[in-house]
Amino acid sequence: MSGQTALVTGATAGIGRAVAVQLAREGAEVIVHGRDAARGAKVVAEIQANGGTARFVEADLTDAHDIERLAQEAGKVDVLINNAGIYKFLPTSEMTEELFDLHLNLNTKAPYTLVRALAPGMVERGHGAIVNLSTLAAAVVTKGTGMYSSSKAALEQLTAVWAAEFAKAGVRVNAVAPGPTRTPGTDAMDAATLKTVAETTAMGRIAEPEEVAEAVVFLASPRASYITGVVLEVTGGRLSIG
């Protein structure tokens, strides 16, 4: 992927960090996005130590002006990975208005705003790849995930619409739907919950972020040149009923 610039949102941790490292290994110049400059610098240093090229851009994706600034500072982007996201599992009665807005703003509106800002350049240049991070919870009813799964289901529908909208211009748009994955985000959950979640997969374990990143990088790469509009599940398999 040399000669290509890739913007990875939420690349300071977890799945985004693993995607950034793997894209750099494929030769892409990576823009590591996040809010935490110290963690961003660590990821950039790791990529550079491996011989890759990367720089950090800070932006709060809940702020529309910050998103526009990020798009400006990113410049020419060939590969956009909409990874930054939030997941709070709560019963509906406990979901606050603030958290409702946070899920929609970060998981749905920020990817929309970035695609609106960056896809026209891809169309103009006649090539580009976008990968959106969804979740298995968008397709499978999962306790407490009303707002999270809805915000990602919307992103999956946008993926399908954008794939159709941009296909003839040479821009592919796909999504990856991970199952439970070991990241700083899930590390914050208690061990019993993680064990319960792991047991909902056919493989009986949670994923490492690098396993999810492999699928993201494949869809972003020219190796997936005839694939657009798909949601690729990376879930360790579904359990059978009975």
Ligand SMILES: NC(=O)c1ccc[n+]([C@@H]2O[C@H](COP(=O)([O-])OP(=O)(O)OC[C@H]3O[C@@H](n4cnc5c(N)ncnc54)[C@H](OP(=O)(O)O)[C@@H]3O)[C@@H](O)[C@H]2O)c1
């Ligand atoms: N982990 C899982 O089990 C799992 C399963 C299915 C789907 N997913 C999806 O995969 C994606 C990554 O998940 P993860 O577990 O790797 O996440 P994570 O460990 O919680 O890391 C979240 C990343 O998003 C960034 N971020 C959070 N809020 C932000 C904001 N307001 N503005 C800008 N950046 C922000 C964080 O950057 P800073 O800290 O630097 O701000 C960080 O880099 C998410 O979209 C998630 O929904 C995860």
